[in-house]
Amino acid sequence: MTPRRLVLLLLPLIAGLLLNPLPTGATGNKNFQFFAPPAEGTLPNGPFGRLIRQGELIFIHTGQYAPRYVGNDLTCESCHLDRGIKPYSAPLWGAYGTYPRYRSKNHQVNTLEERIRGCFRFSLNGTPPPVDGKTMKALIAYSFWVSRGAPVGLYLKGQGMVRMSKPASPPNPLRGKTLFEARCSLCHGLDGQGTQSDNDQVAFPPVWGPRSFNKGAGFHNVRELAGFLKMNMPLSKGKSLSDQQAWDVASYIDSQPRPEDPRKSGH
Ligand code: HEC
Ligand code: HEC
CATH class of the missing domain: 1.10.760.10 (Cytochrome c-like domain)
Incomplete structure (x- = not known):
């Protein structure tokens, strides 16, 4: 095969990649459709690793590890599935690099801390933890960890929830x-x-x-x-x-x- 022919054959593929670059994640695995967070249990050593782990525990067992701030029977993981990494259940890695962000809900630019406080107040029907306290610090450390290698300022595939188009007949x-x-x-x-x-x-x-x-x-x-x-x-x-x-x-x-x-x- 001549080099020219090879280029012609590969051109659509290269163009496809350039026009629609898939996030390859921290593993650099191009077959991975969604951003790939670090594997479970691969935490750094020392105080930082312990803080991340604490954040993960709060995320999964919110009522048990942050009882003061929770007013119902839900945990963060009730809605952000698989410890907050499942695509299309508002995964943490989809959120981390997209804050600060303007929200029409409160007409303000929100930091990630403020966004998380919103979930405590409404989704957990509770009292939001202070921005500079231990609970928030741990949740931010955990969010940072599962987002390792994700780009800053880009919306990744699988981020947030799926936005549904209007149904054929009114919801019944x-x-x-x-x-x-x-x-x-x-x-x-x-x-x-x-x-x-x-x-x-x-x-x-x-x-x-x-x-x-x-x-x-x-x-x-x-x-x-x-x-x-x-x-x-x-x-x-x-x-x-x-x-x-x-x-x-x-x-x-x-x-x-x-x-x-x-x-x-x-x-
Ligand atoms: C009852 C369901 C529910 C619970 C419980 C819940 N959340 Fe959420 N959370 C949501 C929804 C819905 C959104 C908005 C997702 C979107 O962008 O469409 C959201 C958004 C977020 C975002 C921003 C996501 C983004 O892509 O911008 C973060 C971060 C977050 N939640 C963290 C938490 C944390 C931490 C907890 C526990 C303290 C929690 N949530 C508990 C439903 C929930
Ligand atoms: C096999 C058990 C199972 C079935 C069946 C199931 N769910 Fe769930 N659902 C769960 C679990 C478990 C969670 C919380 C996820 C977690 O904690 O890991 C959840 C979370 C939810 C949540 C968010 C948390 C909350 O309590 O508001 C909603 C809403 C929900 N399910 C609605 C539904 C609907 C609607 C259906 C049927 C179409 C359904 N579920 C079927 C197990 C189930």
Whole structure:
């Protein structure tokens, strides 16, 4: 094969890579579709490693390791799956390099700390930890660690939640209820209150009611919740709901009672 022919053959491939560069992650593995965080358990030694580990524990067992700041039965991992690294469940590596960022929710440029405080206040229906305290320091260290090698200032594939386009027919909570009972209630309970394991630990988190996220949370927005459900629920069977089903079941969940938006009650 002449060199010229080779170039012609490779040209579309090279152009494809240039036009649509895939993040290759810290491993540099080009076959990896999403950013690849450092493998679990590969922590640096010493105080820094211990702080990262502390952040990971807070992330996974939030009520146990940061009880003062949590007001319900959820943990960070309830919504940011697989210890916060699963694509399309707002992974930490997708967030870390994109703050500070303007948010229309509070009309301010938010730091990552401020963004995390928002999840404590609304999604965990709690009291946000101080920006300069130990809890926040540990969560930031953990976020930094799982983002090692990710670019700063770029939105990576798998970042945030999937943004759903409008459904074919308006979201229907009654259809959603039928689907919930068939596909979700096994884990989250017919009454949506989740299920406890024998030792009184939360096995499956509540999706509505007094121990779930409040009305100010991102998931109280039907589109946002539908995007999460589409990619992530039923657990480990992501993408098995049709778009319409994701919208319907999200509208059912968001029509159920839950704690008020703390901005309305002045807390
Ligand atoms: C009830 C679900 C829920 C819980 C619990 C929750 N979050 Fe979130 N979080 C969200 C949603 C929804 C978003 C918005 C995602 C998006 O950008 O579309 C979000 C966004 C974030 C972001 C920014 C993501 C980005 O790409 O900009 C970070 C960081 C974050 N959460 C951290 C946390 C931490 C730390 C905790 C625990 C203290 C937590 N979250 C608990 C639902 C939750
Ligand atoms: C096999 C059990 C299982 C099934 C079935 C299941 N989930 Fe989940 N779901 C979970 C677990 C576990 C989590 C929390 C993830 C974690 O902690 O790792 C979760 C998290 C959630 C969350 C975010 C946290 C919260 O409590 O608000 C929502 C919302 C949710 N599921 C809705 C659904 C819907 C809707 C369905 C049906 C389409 C469904 N789930 C089916 C196990 C399940």
